[in-house]
Amino acid sequence: MAGKRSRAQGELEREILAILRANDLPLSGKEILEVFPGDKPAYTTLLTTLDRLRLKGDVEKVGAAARNMRFRATRTDPEHTGKAMLDRLTESSDRRASLLKFAGSLDPGDIEVLRDALIPKAPKADRNG
Structure with a gap:
């Protein structure tokens, strides 16, 4: 048994x-x-x-x-989670659909974090010149 x-x-x-x-x-x-x-x-x-x-x-x-x-x-929790997410994405037969499904399930705070990470910040103006 x-x-x-x-x-x-x-x-x-x-x-x-x-x-x-x-x-x-x-x-x-x-x-x-x-x-x-x-x-x-x-x-x-x-x-x-x-x-x-x-x-x-x-x-x-x-x-x-x-x-x-x-x-x-061998990895921190964020490293492990990121790797797991990439592994699942790599295994997907439709990467675009998977990304859209993932993005569509995020809350506004998560979206803001991703937006900040993906969109480069404009350099601050040089105040000495």
Whole structure:
């Protein structure tokens, strides 16, 4: 009989990445479990998930010896999100439609942020000349 799933798909990976990103130093599997919110996964499940994240390029191992193995996230949350958005866009069969759908779902504040990022600002007039 299959075990009952207690987390949504991808939730364990997101929780592990959040822990790693919240720490300046790489963490061991045991250190990750110590600060894990809510129901803690089994240690072997945590290590398997860390290895999957490593294969995806989201986590890197630090240290050579198994007993001293530590992990750190390879990207910040904004970097990870940006990459995920670009990956989905690249996979789209209609890039233009995907961009329009995305832009159409943004709130006015998000639109303003994008507008500010995309439209170059005019240089300020030289006050000394």
